[in-house]
Amino acid sequence: MKRVGVIGGGQLAWMMADAANKLGVELVVQTPSQDDPAVSIAQETVFAPVDDAIATEILAKKCDIITFENEFVDLQALSLLANQQVCFRPSLTALAPLLDKYHQRCYLKDLGLPVPDFFALDQDLDRVESKIASLGFPVVLKSRRHGYDGQGTFIIADKETWQQKLNLIHNQTANQSLYLIEEFVPFTQELAIIAARSVDGEIVNYPVVETQQQQQVCRRVIAPAAITTQQGAKIAAIAHTLLHNLQAVGIFGIELFLTIDGQVLVNEIAPRTHNSGHFSLDACQTSQFEQHLRAVCGLPLGDPSMKADAAVMVNLLGYENSQIDYKNKLQQLTAIPQTHVHWYGKTELRPGRKLGHVTVLLEHQHRDTAIAIAQNIESIWYPS
Structure with missing residues (x-):
């Protein structure tokens, strides 16, 4: 049984639990607070800030592989551990050009990928x-x-x-x-693709999705996105070029803009599981969380195709500082047909914080239907 260390204990690590159980993987988490979501599902926890390399050295002794839930790490300090044969996936070399957004932009441009x-x-x-x-x-x-x-x-x-x-x-x-x-890019859609690369270099892509933001925070994801075959192929090629050149192992989230004249520009890269891929938990044959664990553990990659014609995912954001009882609202959401509610169990509730998400599976691919369902979910969740 492999033990995977996860640097970060938020909802992204928490959502790895079911996949870890399915694959026979034990999770050991490094996180600063005992109230963080992933503490409840971890086999062991190292309580320390995610940029504490001394704590990561302790984590390394407890597991076979170390991966990342977020990118707020001290790469220079971790490089000393990599020299001690600690196995990081993705590697620190793959992370290095991405953690600073300016360096990331330069790297993408050097690869010939389109950026603002x-x-x-x-x-x-x-x-x-x-x-x-x-x-x-x-x-x-x-x-x-x-x-x-x-x-x-x-x-x-x-x-x-x-x-x-x-x-x-x-x-x-x-x-x-x-x-x-x-x-500033006057886009017609914001898009995203989740892509995974295995230890052996195999790359698989999830369907391109449309992400809808408010105040730069993702509110909804519609899968698949209403784009042309050519645009989809270009985005898949961007993902392949990026992961191949990074020699990355694991899941990467790639955010993009679709411009008024139909061009695709890369916005940002997240070297980890990503909010735009949460729909995969319920809508895909293999979730992004299982895919990530498969990749970092050296297992064959799974099938990323969708089980439903389409899906819409809505983030449940906090809207006040209180310990309000959300149980009634969650029950109302669960009553919507083909709905899957994921509640992260966070103890600190504040405006804008991601507290959970809802995914609804759809029988037909229709953007207007997906938006209407998302608006219904939001009307239940948020005060009028």
Whole structure:
């Protein structure tokens, strides 16, 4: 029986539990809090911040392989453990070009993959102002590290907003190099694909999905996306190129923009299981969580195809700071036909925090139907 160490104890690690049981894998989790979701399903837990390399050394002694639930790790410190023959999957080499969003953009561009125009925010303000002028407002300002669920991403609408944000950066950090700027893409759809690569180099793709965001936080996922065959093939080729060049092992989430003229641009890469793939728990032959464990454990990859014609996944976000009893709302959601409710059991509830998700399986692939079902779920979940 293999033991897999997971750095991170949130819902992504928690959702590996059923797959681990199916595959005969034991999970050992490194996470800072005993209240984190994955603590309840782990065989053992190392309580420490996910960027604590000393704790990861302890984790390594308890398991055969170490993988990642998030990318908030200290790569330089972990590299010392890799030199001690600790097996990281994906490897630290595969993670290295991705953890800093500016470096990630540069890597994708070097591979010839299509990305929005971008540049690093440095100390030469005249150069920065000139580049912003060439892009034109609005522009997007992003934290290079540790941004997720909309945190660290800002839409800068005009010169006045830009100056205000620049002053705020100076007051908070005095280090502009922690950010990058990129063009604002007026997309028609935001898309995502989950792709997995095995130890032997086999790559499988899940169906391309449409993700719908509010304030840069994913609210809904519609699977499969309403795109052309050519666009789907291009996205699959992007995933293959990326994973092949990284020599990655495991699941990767790739977020993309579909532009007004039908072009595909890569937005961001997540080297782990991803919110856009949660629908696979109920809608696919092999979930992204089982696929990830299969890949990192050296097992044959599973079938990523869908069991239903289509599916819609809706995130259940917190909307107030309280210990409100959500039981009644969850019961109402469960009553919707072909519905699967996943509640993460988090103890701290706050606005915008992902507390669970709902997946509804559909008999027909119709975007309007999926949106209507999502709106019904949201009308039950959120106060009017």
